[in-house]
Structure formats: structure tokens, C-alpha cells
Amino acid sequence: MQPMFTSPKPETKLLPGFTSELHHFVFQSFLTFPKRTQTETNFHSPLNQNLPSIPFIPAAMAGAETDTDTSKAKPRPIVRLGIFLISHSFFFSVVFSAAGVLALLLLPVLAKNTYISENSLMPGSVAPMLSDQEVAEANRLIDDLTALNSKPLGSVIGSRRLVAQYMSNSGAEVSFHKFHPQINQFHPLHFFSSPDSRRIEQNVSCALHGVNTVGIIRAPRGDGKEAIVLVTPFNSAKVNKNEALSLGIAYSVFSLLTRVPWLAKDVIWLVADSQFGEYAAVSAWLRDYHTPLFSGLGTIDAEMCPESNNLHGMEENHFTERMTYDGFKRAGTMAAALVVKVGDRAHQYEDSLSIYAEASNGQMPNLDLINTVNYLAVHRQGLRVKVEKLRSFLDMGWLETLGEMFELLGHYARSINPQLKFGIPAAEYIEGSATLASSLYYQALGVPTGPHGAFRDYQVDAITVEILPKVYTLGNRRQNDFLLRSGRLIEGVVQSVNNLLEKFHQSFFLYLLTSPSKFVSVGVYMIAFVLLVAPLPMVAASLFVNASNSDDSLNTEKPAPSATAADSAPLVTAYESSPLLSAANSSSLATTAGCITLSSWKWLYAAKKSFVVYLWGSVVSLLPYFICQIPNCTPTTSFIIWVLLSILSLVVMYMILASPFSDANNSRSQKEWAILKSVTMSAAFIGLCLMSIINFATAEIGGLLIVPMCLMAYPLKLDVKTRSLRTISRAACNLVLGIVGFPPVTFIVLKGAFEGYSSISVGDFWSWVESLWVWNSATYLYIGVVHLPSWVLCIHILFHHC
Template sequence: MLNRVRGKFDYSNCNRLGISCDFEAKICAELGEARRLSDSPAMAQSDGNKLKPRPVVRLGILLISQSFFVSVICLTAGVLALLLLPVLAKNTYISENALMPGSANNMLSGQDVSEANKLVKDLTSLELRLMGLGMESQRLISQYMSDLGAEVSYHKFYPQLHQFHPLQFFSGPDSGIIWKNNSCSSIGVNTVGIIRAPRGDGKEAIVLVTPYNPNKIGMGEALSLGIAYSVFSLLSRVTWLAKDIIWLVADSQYGEYSAVADWLREYHVPVFRKVNTGDTETCIESNILYELGQKPYADRKLYEGFKRAGTMAAALVIKVTDQNDYFEDSLNIYAEASNGQMPNLDLINIVNYLAVHKQGLRIRVKKMLSLLNSSWLNTLGLLFESLGQIARSLNPQWKFGIPATEYVEGAATLASSLYYQGLGVPTGPHGAFRDYQIDAITLEISPKVSLTKMARHNEFLLRGGRLIEGVIRSVNNLLEKFHQSFFLYLLTSPSKFVSVGVYMISFALLVAPLPIVAASLHADANNFDCNIVKEKSSSRATSGSKDDVKHGSWNWLNSAKKVFVFHLWGAVVSLLPYFICQMPNITPKTSFLLWALLSGFSLLILHLILGSQFSETAVFQPQDREWANLKSATISASFIGLCLMSVINFAAAEIGALLIIPMCLMARPLKLDIGAKSLRNFAKAACNLLFGFVGFPPVTYVLLKGVFEGFYEINVGDFWNWVESLWAWNSATYLFVGMVLLPCWALCIYILFHPC
């Protein structure tokens, strides 16, 4: 910079800076003024500070001129920051003092557990006697609820038809779409019991959810109903309850999520639907409300219509599974909802505290099991452990580094948390509550012995019931909704997390080179225009040269048009599955092949219509400059897409950045590297081909699935099934893959084979 200030003012100095002509002329004028003032000591002392080039401008010029080194440093630092997240994770803590978990003694008694165990036995014996008669189990549950004095009602819903909805992304599945030709036998029925709080005003409520299949009740479902009933029985007698309690027994024969989501939609936005089933007499005979009105249950207090309580403060989904591969009772926590939404961390914290310190349960969260045996990850953990020991030897107050085994488990949990948040698909029925900004999690309790051989049902029900009691008591203490703790976080263990302020550093470092490299490429591609400006400044230009200058300064429009065409093609590709799904009896393999064929054909058509070089601007842009402008526009579009996705789903943006950014930054015509005939250029070409191969979305999916699950289980239709699950749940990740990742990959391939 000093050399340019001290040197003779000339446009050629600006050309070497790598910035556009108009902006360059302004900067060079400022530099020339600074040079003139520096020759006059008096003027430099009086007014020189005001007329010096601004520090931001000088910093921008420096970064653009050194874009390669900035990119290498930022990418290396971004990947390192991502690998350091398990080390930087903090211990969880209760942010809201009003929660006070474990401050009160448990009130759940053996009598409540005995009644719950009786319900479990009645349900299992009913299953043995009346296989497939779901009405009997629903009547039995409603009878137990009514005996406690609860307000019992029923909610009918229709099976949900999962299909592609192009205009319904960023929300949960629409259960308003039902199967055609519905019959009364295909109607699902949720049983709902409500306990009114003696110290409440009916404006707030806590929800307990127990999914079960009334036509086939397993021991796990019966035990989950027993745990919920024991807590429900206790809460019907206590005097400290300040929030209403809703117990939703969700009919899961058509899906757990569908039953809960439809009930929530009716709870918040009543929907009046009339379905013509044809045979009215059959409907009346199969109507559960009609049957429950018959003896011997006619004296039970039942409520017609849809019963409501107050605003939901929190929800707990209770499930019991038979996973007897542990040495102690365990608790799995599922928290991911649609589009990477997470409940308030305080809800997980109180469950973790009560389960570990009060009930002695082993807390588990999902891990990428394939990473636990990874040798490179273990080596990295040993490296961080050694660095931590060196840091503590220098200063005992430096708490850097964790044991290698803890690092490997933290990295596996972090990878799982990133994956399931980035997928954007709920990991349980709790995800339906997050669509209404209600904090909810799924608690999956697993005993250490088989459910069929459990001789200690009472002990298991007592531990599970007291855990739920403690959580409800803590939520009952709240005077407002959860807001103190984090909503944006990644878990590295049940008791450790990484906050948004830490993990955003990695993403910011990864995307930081994109605007810098885009500006550098654009400036480099416009050096030819700057030479025209120099010639114009030395002599009067003719009318033809004026047109050249005019066209030359707008050469970037041709590249922007091509980028627009490719992203428009991405939108077309994202809509094609809607039409493919309309074809009857088509296999996933055939659907995928048809999708690929139509995608290639649509790209060819769009390129011929919109991408042909019919504009006059293309005439004045040489091919060796065209690819640089095209790469600049591609990087700019990638930067915008990643930043927008980080607002919607950060985990998806983080994973996408790891795929898109190296591919975009390395993209370069293969003809230039092959023509150079040097080892360095051949290495660049090989890296470009590798990134282009790995960056293709189907190939990326196959590689990731092969690493985590094994390559022997992969077939062509797997990618179609995965994509179908994304659009069925209206995940924004589907749009990100179709409208950002795929067009950027196609543009990079176009640059690789550009005839420069």
C-alpha cells in the first residue's frame, strides 16, 4: 500500500490491486491525493489525516489482493474450530431459578404404583383375550381416567396421507389431507383426560403424551400408560398444582406423530370437516362415543366435543422400550424437531438432573456409533489431550483439553446432533409441539431386563413415575414460558452442550472467504476493462470504443444470467418429484432414474432457452475472463444461499458449507491445469474432480450412508426414499439441497469443463 501511495499515480497500479474499474478509479484518486498532500508538509500536518484512504478501504484491498492466503487460513481455522467443539463444550446448568428441580420430596406412593400396575395387567390381559378389538382398551383407559375425576373426551382424526407439498415447507405435515374413500374403521381416536389445577386459573397446562396402538398393545406401551397413570393419579389429589394437566393417549396405529399433530391442530385452530363414509349405520355402531354410553359405563362422566385447557407450558412424551442391553435402567432423550428446532435447554437439564441424581437412571442421547471406533478421531482426541496436559503444566488455570475417550464420545454425539438437526425431520411426536412453539421432548425409558421377564414392575413404575412427577413439579413452578436458557445449541453429551455463540464461529470462518474470493475474481476479470479506461484517459475514444467500454463494464451480467438459469433449474428439479409421485405403482429405483432423466432434460431445455449467448454482452467478453466472472457469481450465490439457510437451519447450513465451499473455491477449468503440465496443476485438477464427484448430492448420500451404516446395504432407490422423507415432512433441507447445493455443483462442473 505504501509503495502505491509513494509511487506515481497511474491506473496500472490499480489494475494490480484486483478491484473493479469504477471503485478502482475512486481509490486511486484518493491515493493520488494522499501522494500530493504528502509532498506538502504543511498541508499534510493540517489536513492529511482526513484525506488519507480509509482503513476499511485499505483493509478490503489487502484482503482481496491476498484472497488465496485468506481462504486457506479461514478454511483451516473453520474446520479446526468444528473439531474443537467437543473440547469447548460447557457443562449444562439450570438457568431458571424458579424450576428448583429436586427441591421437594416425591409424593408418588406405592398405592399409585399398584393402581398403575393393575392398569398394565388389565391392558395386557385384555390384549390376550380380545386380540384386535381396540375399542375395549380405549374404554378401559377412559374408565380409569374417569375414576380419578378427570374430564374425559375423545378426539377423532383421519389417517394422514404423506405426499409432496411444494408450497407447505417450513411447517409440519398437513394432516388436513386424508385418505380417499375413508371408512369408519380407518378413523383414529385419541383419548384425552384433563385435570383442573386447584390453584390455577385454567390459562396454562402441562401435557403428558403416551402413544399406543389400541389394536395391539405391547408390554412397553402398557408400561408407558402405567407410568403416566401413576402420575395422573397423584396429580388428581395434590393441592400445589397450578397448571392444568392434560393426558393425551395418542392412537398410534396410523403413526405417533400424525395423532399428536392432528390433536394439536384441533386444539389451537379448530377444523370442521365432514367426510362421507357411505354407510351411516356402520358408523354409528362403530362410534366409540356411542359404545361408551352403553352400560356398564353409562355412569361415567364423559364430555362431548373437544375439551381444552390453557396454554401449554411444556409437553413430555413417555415411551418404554425393550432394549435390555445395559446393566442399569436407562433413559434416552429425543429433542430434535422440524427444521432443526430444539426445546429450551432447561427442559433437558431438569430431566437430566432428576434422572441421574434422584432416580439413578443412565442418560443417553443419540451417537454416531461408527465414529466411536474411528482411529483418526481417537488420534485427534489423544492430540487434544496432550495439548491440554501441556497447557495445564504451563498454567494450572488453563482448563483446555479433555480425555481422548470423552472427546471421541463427544464428537460422535455432536455429529449425531448436527445430522438430526440438519435433516430437519422430527425424531418423535414431540416435534409436533415445536411447530406451536411449545417445549417438548420424548423420554424413552429402557429397563435393564426384558419387559416380558420383569418381576419388578412396581419398582420400574415407581422410578419412572417419580421422574415424571419431578419434571412436572419443576415446570409447575414457572410463572412464564421457558426463556432463560438456550434454544440454539448442540449436545455433546447429556450434560454438556455447545452454545450458538461458540459453534457459529466455525460457520463464520468457513463462509468468510466467499465474498473475498468473489470480489477478487470479479476484479481480476475486469482488468481488461480497466485497460480500456486507461486508453480512454490518454486519448479521446471513438464512438465504437465507447460502446466497447459500455459493454465491457457489464460483462458480469452474462455470468449472472447463467447462474440464474442453473438455480431456476434447481427449482424445477425440486418440483419434479410432485409429478413423479402421481404415477401409480412406481418403485423407488424407477422414480430415481426417471427423476435423473427429467432433470437432465430440463437443464438442457433451460440452457437452450435462457442460457444461450444471444446477448451482445457476451461478444465483448473473452473466454479466459468469462469463467472467472462465472465463478465469482457462483460463489456469491453460494454465500447468499448458505447465509439464508443458517437462519432457517444452522446444522444443514454447516454441513452444506463443508461440501459447497471447497468445491466452489477450487473450481477452475481443467484445460488450464492440464495445459500447464506440472505436478501442482495436475494435483489441482485431481482435487477438482474429487470435489466434483463427492459434491454430487446422490454420491454424497451414498458415501455418508456407507461410512455410517456400511456399503453392503445401499441400493439405487435409497436416495429417493431419503429425499421422499424430507419432502413428506416439509423439511427446508430438501429445498436447500435442490435449490442451493445441486445448482452450485452443476455450476462448478460447468466451470471445470469450460473451454477457456
């Protein structure tokens, strides 16, 4: 049919002040006018001289032109990218998963050298002032403490009195802090409570208490609003040689700081009574330090145990009346804390220093604090600095082979471009991998590696430094040199922190260490996690679309797609959903998406089943609270009871919540397992992402276990029915992943790989889990609320009836 007018269409211009919708309305109004001549359709009024010339076009042609413009409209690029990834999710899931594991193995290679970000720290810019005079005073304290060991009667009171007297003689304010040990018992609300909320139990024995000795130096150039804390744990019942040395090191620095004119922050020396544990003593003091005076919590001990008001037992001494204080003494806000210990292990070649930084739930101090200690120890005192590493990684052959490959790649890259710095020596890669694995392990465990962890609960940056002498038995001259070098190290750290104008904030709080002088920042190690979990939403969307399209084709009596679930790859995607990509180029995209959303209600049944399983995981996490009430229960018995109650509760919850609402038509759906897998992967993805915010290390290790299990989950019945090499291999992989992914089995495998299988018992898993909830580790919640339900759903998919 020839068009009525062959003249070219004039360019349409919007009138001033008209929107496009208003202009379209005017244009349509013209189309409804009666047919007129060309002359009649033009307006010649002086008011309309600026209006554009609009030719007459029939309404039918206008409607056809509008439909054509709509059909040419394409979705936004981000939508097309998402549809493309979903359509090819099998390929991209394999690529992303492999890239995530490779990125994790590359972290030691990508580690950067540490540097000090805060300019005001200026470590080593001032010559140390600690001299032989302070060392001589420290030796006298060590000799006096050692002599008390030969007097068992009254040695506890004598050691406290002696330390307090030395503090007082240096000019510091001295006070005593009494505390009772906390009863380690599971309570679900402790995971969400602040450190201040845990109070003394009503049935605590007043005879069991420890006494911390606290000395405070008021800064001559400060206003009392900030403080630096030094902590030296010691067992008042029996002071050994190492504890006496640590007290001597701290006292040499403390006595010096009472005389220096440059001190701008108060200094607190906490001699923590470690007879009930180092962490318990420090945590109790911090809890009372941050307790407001008007709350009444600070006097609860005196009210419950009035007979033990005599904290130090030396009322007969005139020194007590003059120099000690009965009240709880405080200083300013804590800028940083340093725990000083002398280690039991002796290094063969040189004095060394071990740094422990991990706190609860993977919290780390500001990297500048570690860098300051490392710089002063290496470049000023000549100490060999070490961080913990997993020794079992040093003997792994495949890790050595991988390190040699990266070393060869580095040589090849530098031969092409000498400026490229990719690749490190194989020995350095092995050391970095062992240190990185240790950092990941201790952060994922969520248990502090020392008493410094109590400070992170109050957002105070703190680390534990353990100084290891070259030989265990120190001579007189050797001991003086050891005390001098160690004391000057502590003095340098105090000087640097004293220079701070504000709290640590310039450097990283989220990082992984590969050596004392190398780290991996959050921007690098998160890439590995993102690549690892990226396949979960892609494959979940692909499974849902494929299952919905299959159900729609069955309902409309159309031939089913050529590729069925039984013949697809482990990830049911392939190119079945390619029509979704082509539909994106037409106006039927919205209609297609609407059909998928409205007609595919099968996901509600899968979501309900997943909800029941995740609710069961929460119940399992609360069961230890009741098991702990059973008296005289061994770890093995507790674990068996936990397993039996967990199985029973799963059966009961499924019968009550799932079965009455089951859909009778689900048996006709050949894609029910695919929808359930889609919901499972979505829930696992959300759980891993949330856990990465709380504790990245837990999310990373959990992703290495959960992601392959979710991606590979496939009904064994379909694999056995097909009986091909690919399906049999897939079934075998699913069985292995299902066994290894069970939390107790995972624990046994990892502990056996690191420590050997000779000493493993059934109750070890209960003891490990008990330590997690005692320390309020979020890893315990992850195991019960995320990992265990995902494992159960994957096992359910494996044994699906299809």
C-alpha cells in the same frame, strides 16, 4: 518558485454559527477580490472586530493546496481492511477455511457443562409424593391391558374403554378424539404452510381412523390458562408389554396429580393411538386442539364420515354416558409436553433413560427442559441418561488420534497455567464427537426424532424420554421398583414445570449436545460456520477485480499483468490486485472503482447464466410432485425419471434463456470463467447464510461440501495445458470434489460410511428425499435450490472452454 508571502499562515477559526462549508465559501470569496494592500484587506469596522485576520493568497495556490489536502485523504479503516483482505484473499481463504474445520473439530473440547437458567424450576427441591399405592394402581392397569391381548375380538374397543375408565375413576375429565391418517404426498406449498392448513383429504377412507383418549385434570390453584401435557403412545389394536408399562407409569403420576393441592396448571394426559404412527396421532390432536371453534374445521370429520360418529363403540356402557364427553375438550396454553415411552432395548448394567429432542428443521426445545430431566434422572432417581450418537464415529482411528493430541495439548496448557481448562480425555472427546455428529445429523435431516416434534410446530417445548429397564423380563418386585423410580421422575418434571411463572425463555434454544450434561451454544458453533464461509465473498471480490482489471488493460492496449489466470493459484488473487490497495491512498480510488463498475459488464452474462441454473434448481425441486402422480412407480424408477427430466429441463432452459442473450465478445475474454466463478461463490455464500438462519446444521454440513468445491473450481483445460505437479493435483482434487459433491453420490458415501455399502440401492436416494418432503424439511429445498445449482455451476467452470 518562491511564495509571494513568507509570513506564517495564521490559524483559521470558524466564525460562531458558521459551518465549515460556509466558511470555505467566504474564504474563496476573499480570494477573488482585487489585489489590495495588507492594510486594505483587513476590516476595521466595529462590526468586524471579532473576525479573524485572513491573509491574501492567490487562487492558484489555494487550488493547489486544496488538491493536496484531497490527495492526502484516506479511506475509512473498514474500507482499507476490506481492500487488504481482497488483495491477499488466497492466503486468508486458506487460513479461514482451515480455521473453520479446526473450530468444528474443537467443539467437543469447547463444550460447557449444562446448568439450569430458570430459577423457578427448582428441580428436586420437594420430596416426591408418589407412593406404593399409585404403583399398585398402575400394576392393575398393566395386568388388565395385558389380559386383553388374549381376547382378539373387541380388544381395540376394550383397551380404549379400560384406559378411559381408569382416567374417570381418578376424577379426570375424559374425552375421545377421532382422527384420520394423513396422505403423505408431495406438495410444494406444504413447505410454506402452517400446521393448521393441512386438512383431511376428500377421498380418505372413513374406515381408516384412530381414536385418541384424552384425560384432563383441572388445577385447583390455577385459572385454566396453562397446561402441562403427558403423552403415552400405544397401539390400540395390540398393546405390547412396553406400551402397557408406559401407560402404567403415566397413570401412576396422573392419579397422584388428581389429589395434590399444589397443582397450578392443568394436566392433559394424551393416550395417542399409534396404529398409524405415533407422530400422526399427536399431530392430529394438536391440529384440532389449536383449531378455533368458529373455523368449522373441527367438525369436518363428522361431516365427511357421519357413519363413524360412534368414536369408542361403547354406547351400551353406562360409564360412557356418565363420564365421557362428546365435544373436543381443551385446557390452557401448553407450557411444556413430555412423551413417555418404555424402550425395547434392555441395558445390561442399570436402568437408563434416552432423551430425544430434535424436532422438524433442526428445532430444539429450551435447554432448561432437558437439564431438568437430566438432573432429576441422575441425581434423584439414579438413572443413566443417554443421548443418541453415531456409533461409526466410535471406531474411527483418526478421531482417536485427534483426541489424544487435544489431550496432550490440554496437559501442556495446564502445566503452563493450572487455571487453564483446555483439553479433555481422548475417550471423552470421541464420545463427544459421536454425540455432536449425531446432533448435527438429526438437526440437518429436519425430521423429528419422536412424537414430541409435533409440539414444536406450535412453539411448545417438548421432548421424548425413553426409559430402558435393566432387564427385559421384569419380576414383580423389579417391576414395582421400575414403576416407582420412573413415576417419581415424571412427577418431578411436572412439579418443576408447574413452578414456572412464564414459558421457557431463560436458557438456549440453539445448541448442540455433546453429552446429556454438556452443550455447545450458538455463540460458539457459529464461529466455525463463519470461518468456513468467510473466504467466499473475499475470493469472489478478488476474482471480479482481477478479471475487470485484465479486461480494462486489454481494452486500453496496455501490457497485461505478469500473472495470468492460467499461472495463478487455484484462487486467482495472489498480489495482482495490490494496485487497488495503493489506489486507496490517492484521490484516484473513486475513479478506479468507477471504471471497474462501469466498464466491466461481463458479470451480467455470468449473472444471467447463474440465474438460469438456479431457476432450473427450483424446477428440479418441483418435479417430484408430477412424478408422484405416476401409478405403481418404484423408488428406483422414480429416481431414474427424476434424473432424466432434470437433465432435459436444464438443456431446454439453457437454450431458451441463456443462448439468445449470449455475448459474442465473451470468447475474447480470458477471464470469463473467473467472473462466473465470482458470481457462483457469491450466490453460494448468500444461500448458505440464509440456510444458517433456517437450519444451522444443514448450512454447516452443506458448507463443508460446497465451500471447497467453489474455492477449488478451475478450468481443467488450463490445468492440462500447464501440466505441472500443482495443476495436475488441483485437477484431481476438482474431479474428486465434483463427484463427491453430487447429492446422490454424497448420500451413498455417507450412508455407506455409517451403515455399510451392502444394502445400498439406486432407489434409496429417492426414498430419503421422499422422507424429507413428507416432513416438510427445509433441507430438501436447500439441496434443490442452493446445493445442486452451485454444483452444476462448478462443473461448468471445470469444463469451461477458456
